[in-house]
Amino acid sequence: MTEKLPIQQEQVSFAILIDGDNVAADKLGDIISFVSSYGNPIIRRIYADWTKSAMKRWKEEAKTFSFRLVEALSYVGMKNTTDMALVIDAMDLLHGKTVQGFCIVSSDSDYTLLAQRIREEGLLVLGYGEQKTPASLQNSCHEFRFSDKADPVQPNNNTPDYFIDRDRALFDKAFETARKGDDTVTLSLIGGELKKLMPKYKIKRYGCKTLGQLYVRLGKYELVKVGDKAVGSAIRIKQ
Incomplete structure (x- = not known):
């Protein structure tokens, strides 16, 4: 309704x-x-x-x-x-x-x-x-x-793929909130938004070592370079 x-x-x-x-x-x-x-x-x-x-x-x-x-x-x-x-x-x-x-x-x-x-x-x-x-x-x-x-995912599955599928909408929400109209968003800003949505989230639960790796696993994002920082300090939706 x-x-x-x-x-x-x-x-x-x-x-x-x-x-x-x-x-x-x-x-x-x-x-x-x-x-x-x-x-x-x-x-x-x-x-x-x-x-x-x-x-x-x-x-x-x-x-x-x-x-x-x-x-x-x-x-x-x-x-x-x-x-x-x-x-x-x-x-x-x-x-x-x-x-x-x-x-x-x-x-x-x-x-x-x-x-x-x-x-x-x-x-x-x-x-x-x-x-x-x-x-x-x-x-x-x-x-x-x-x-x-x-959520069509089976509820008692504790694999990284399960948690990624379950929380996918939250990762997208964090990206959209942090971007504020920009195409590229730093992972530090995204991490801050995720902490508001999921204060106790742990990267390893999703089978990743970094937040950048996690967003790449979602399939729709890619790592990019911002200024003098190394590639992987920010992400954007795949071009």
């Missing part, structure tokens, strides 16, 4: 609030890329019962993308503790006027009223979840992205 957005995107600061029970951990890169196309995700939180062994993969991915893990213990006889913790934080952020936009990551219709309440304040609401997400939640967001369409 797409409609006229209430705020100019370059001005928007975002809170990404993830229901850890409703999305796979390997989607974090795509979520960051999605939200970054609308603004700056300054607040990043994942809500779950972190005592569960099933959440181990989440913890690993959260470090890469600098998400805070918010505990929502499943007490005996209580349901929807994750939902309640997320909604409470969302309302605190809303009333504190901390951000100008929210991304609610869930396929659960229980968040419909939250999305509607945020919209009533004139803030931008993004949604991210599976195609089975009820229309009530989808239609309460200015834009809703389907998680099961976003």
Whole structure:
């Protein structure tokens, strides 16, 4: 769903609030890329019962993308503790006027009223979840992205090629942000933008020794020389 957005995107600061029970951990890169196309995700939180062994993969991915893990213990006889913790934080952020936009990551219709309440304040609401997400939640967001369409790569593959394919959109985003209209961009500027998107990213995870090698592996970039510096200090899209 797409409609006229209430705020100019370059001005928007975002809170990404993830229901850890409703999305796979390997989607974090795509979520960051999605939200970054609308603004700056300054607040990043994942809500779950972190005592569960099933959440181990989440913890690993959260470090890469600098998400805070918010505990929502499943007490005996209580349901929807994750939902309640997320909604409470969302309302605190809303009333504190901390951000100008929210991304609610869930396929659960229980968040419909939250999305509607945020919209009533004139803030931008993004949604991210599976195609089975009820229309009530989808239609309460200015834009809703389907998680099961976003990444065709198999989720439990830990090879360098897997991570490159998974994070490709983020590398492209870092290049486009750093270039500011220029054809050639230094790798130091790109590295700075990547740190904002993925504060804990490690080059070796992608099977490379340098950032330049990584961008060459993406297939659409080439190394170039800038001034008196050696070839490899900057990149551009292949001519």
